[in-house]
Amino acid sequence: MPSASRKLQNGDYAQVFSDIATLLQARGDSVFKTRAYSRAADTIGNLQFELSDAAADDKRLREIPGFGDAIVTKVQELAETGELQFFEKLKAEMPPGILEITQVPGVGPKTAMRAAEELGIDSREALQRSIESGEFETLPRISNKVAQNILRHLKTRISQGERIPIGTALPEAERVMEALQSAVKGIRNLTCAGSLRRHRETIGDIDMLCCADDPEAVMEAFTSLPMVRDVMSKGATKSMVVMDSGLQFDLRVIPDDAFAATLLYFTGSKEHGIRLRDRANRRGLSLNEYGAKSIETDELEVFACEEEIYQRLDLPYIPPEIREDSGEIDAAERDELPELVTVEDIRGDLHSHTDWTDGRFTMEEMADAASKAGFEYLAVTDHSQSATVAGGLSVDRLAEHNEAVRALDKKLKKIHLLTGTEMDILADGSMDYPDDALAELDVVLGSIHSSMDQDSKTMTARIIAAMENENLDIIAHLTTRLIGKRAPVDLEFDTICKAAVETGTLLEINASTQRLDLKDTHIRRAMELGVLFSIGTDSHRVHQFAEVRYGVGMARRGWCTADRVVNTLPYTAFLKFLSTPKSERYAFIENYDQRS
Ligand code: DGT
Ligand code: CA
Ligand code: CA
Ligand code: ZN
Numbered sequence: 001m002p003s004a005s006r007k008l009q010n011g012d013y014a015q016v017f018s019d020i021a022t023l024l025q026a027r028g029d030s031v032f033k034t035r036a037y038s039r040a041a042d043t044i045g046n047l048q049f050e051l052s053d054a055a056a057d058d059k060r061l062r063e064i065p066g067f068g069d070a071i072v073t074k075v076q077e078l079a080e081t082g083e084l085q086f087f088e089k090l091k092a093e094m095p096p097g098i099l100e101i102t103q104v105p106g107v108g109p110k111t112a113m114r115a116a117e118e119l120g121i122d123s124r125e126a127l128q129r130s131i132e133s134g135e136f137e138t139l140p141r142i143s144n145k146v147a148q149n150i151l152r153h154l155k156t157r158i159s160q161g162e163r164i165p166i167g168t169a170l171p172e173a174e175r176v177m178e179a180l181q182s183a184v185k186g187i188r189n190l191t192c193a194g195s196l197r198r199h200r201e202t203i204g205d206i207d208m209l210c211c212a213d214d215p216e217a218v219m220e221a222f223t224s225l226p227m228v229r230d231v232m233s234k235g236a237t238k239s240m241v242v243m244d245s246g247l248q249f250d251l252r253v254i255p256d257d258a259f260a261a262t263l264l265y266f267t268g269s270k271e272h273g274i275r276l277r278d279r280a281n282r283r284g285l286s287l288n289e290y291g292a293k294s295i296e297t298d299e300l301e302v303f304a305c306e307e308e309i310y311q312r313l314d315l316p317y318i319p320p321e322i323r324e325d326s327g328e329i330d331a332a333e334r335d336e337l338p339e340l341v342t343v344e345d346i347r348g349d350l351h352s353h354t355d356w357t358d359g360r361f362t363m364e365e366m367a368d369a370a371s372k373a374g375f376e377y378l379a380v381t382d383h384s385q386s387a388t389v390a391g392g393l394s395v396d397r398l399a400e401h402n403e404a405v406r407a408l409d410k411k412l413k414k415i416h417l418l419t420g421t422e423m424d425i426l427a428d429g430s431m432d433y434p435d436d437a438l439a440e441l442d443v444v445l446g447s448i449h450s451s452m453d454q455d456s457k458t459m460t461a462r463i464i465a466a467m468e469n470e471n472l473d474i475i476a477h478l479t480t481r482l483i484g485k486r487a488p489v490d491l492e493f494d495t496i497c498k499a500a501v502e503t504g505t506l507l508e509i510n511a512s513t514q515r516l517d518l519k520d521t522h523i524r525r526a527m528e529l530g531v532l533f534s535i536g537t538d539s540h541r542v543h544q545f546a547e548v549r550y551g552v553g554m555a556r557r558g559w560c561t562a563d564r565v566v567n568t569l570p571y572t573a574f575l576k577f578l579s580t581p582k583s584e585r586y587a588f589i590e591n592y593d594q595r596s
Pocket of ligand 1: 196266273
């Protein structure tokens with residue numbers, strides 16, 4: 001039975017189209033035909049809106065680059081039924097396992113097809129057995145070296161489908177860079193490029209670059225780091241390893257004068273790079289990893305930094321987080337790039353927990369850590385009474401909590417504390433505390449922690465009902481997703497943004513690495529709709545205040561500017577903001593002058 005119960009995510013559509021491309025390629029269809037599907041998959045991956053929301057809108061679909069009849073009708077069928085007959089039939093016609101084994105790096109669709117037809121290979125396990133027995137090498141164009149390389153990929157279970165959350169990848173990349181710096185002398189410009197530098201929420205592999213006088217010594221040190229599990233390749237200037245964690249790292253040593261061009265190239269995204277190279281072409285230049293070559297004279301121009309390259313293309317510098325070919329080049333051309341919010345802009349944290357509820361540290365310890373992390377003020381927002389698993393506070397305990405916060409605030413010199421709660425928004429949209437209790441608090445966050453399976457209409461109405469409460473300042477982690485673990489709730493995002501603007505409510509950008517909620521595409525859309533934000537760490541432990549950078553990363557990917565984030569306000573201005581009635585808060589921010 002086709003089921004339309006779960007709304008498909010953009011990633012689901014992209015997966016179907018990329019699987020179709022793989023199967024058609026395996027079958028031997030024309031490049032022309034397969035490319036339409038793989039392009040559609042790429043385009044969908046970069047869309048800034050939910051395809052499911054636009055599926056009924058024929059005109060909007062046809063405006064998407066590369067969306068012709070064949071793609072549009074397939075998107076609509078998927079949106080309506082959750083399935084695609086064309087895809088189901090195609091899968092049924094092909095040998096089983098093609099899609100599974102093409103996930104293994106080094107196994108293309110054609111190889112997968114031959115492996116299936118000639119050797120009956122229908123799974124990763126069958127592929128591994130076939131390589132180990134030597135049988136796999138009997139296939140045309142499969143040398144022992146190729147087979148062994150595939151085997152290594154199989155054994156380390158690295159597949160293109162497995163992506164690592166940035167909250168795991170970034171700290172590990174930092175540890176690797178530190179270890180490498182201390183393992184070998186004479187490394188310069190050691191940097192991570194790729195999706196990590198662009199702050200994507202998940203990372204496929206980590207692309208590191210550096211300059212060095214003795215590249216081979218760097219390669220030796222890199223491949224012998226204690227955390228390396230498997231060396232996939234080791235060359236004079238480029239090596240590839242898999243760490244104990246399963247993360248793959250590439251390291252390239254670059255000549256000093258090519259560093260900027262190589263950094264630009266490997267930061268990506270691929271689509272951004274393609275747009276830049278087109279632009280260079282139109283200026284008689286061929287942009288490559290070394291610099292810009294004159295098409296006429298073949299002369300190579302080198303650059304000291306990325307800014308110079310953009311300048312050569314008559315563009316202002318474009319920050320890595322927005323290099324996604326989602327309008328940034330046009331905006332740069334019109335000199336309308338946003339000045340993105342930075343970690344340094346954030347003055348206070350509006351979301352934290354202590355051992356009064358499910359935090360692991362005392363209020364003192366949390367306040368001290370927040371101060372050391374550079375915050376000027378901190379709202380202590382423990383859970384409300386319905387959050388029983390989190391040890392939510394009764395109304396009486398909340399009053400004691402307030403007293404404790406105020407008493408501690410008096411004692412502390414380096415940071416200002418604000419009273420608060422992270423209050424459950426109940427299933428019917430009502431508040432978990434009476435209004436008079438909420439009115440006492442400096443900062444009220446409202447969160448969905450229960451009845452997450454409500455349909456979109458009910459959920460949207462529930463959240464809007466909460467936003468209409470004068471005492472509720474911020475909706476925290478709106479969609480409740482947990483990356484890789486829990487799907488977001490169903491809701492009408494645009495409707496909620498409009499209600500936020502109308503009621504004067506903020507939407508939180510939750511920086512916790514397991515949440516990152518709102519995510520980049522939400523933030524970008526909310527920016528367009530005029531929404532104001534707070535960035536909160538949702539710290540339950542002292543070290544988590546440092547996670548503010550992940551929230552800022554998401555915000556930057558969503559083109560968010562500091563003037564739209566209220567906790568960039570200095571403490572006294574933030575107090576003025578809080579004492580402004582909700583209905584006037586958006587106007588307060590609009591009229592706020594940074595210099596005053
Ligand atoms: P990932 O690793 O899947 O999270 O994503 P990226 O963006 O790090 O992609 P990756 O590791 O495949 O390649 C790193 C960068 O190298 C990518 O962002 C842009 C550049 N690059 C890689 N392959 C191509 C390509 O075929 N064409 C162009 N123009 N650039 C490429
Ligand atoms: Ca990468
Ligand atoms: Ca890579
Ligand atoms: Zn929460």
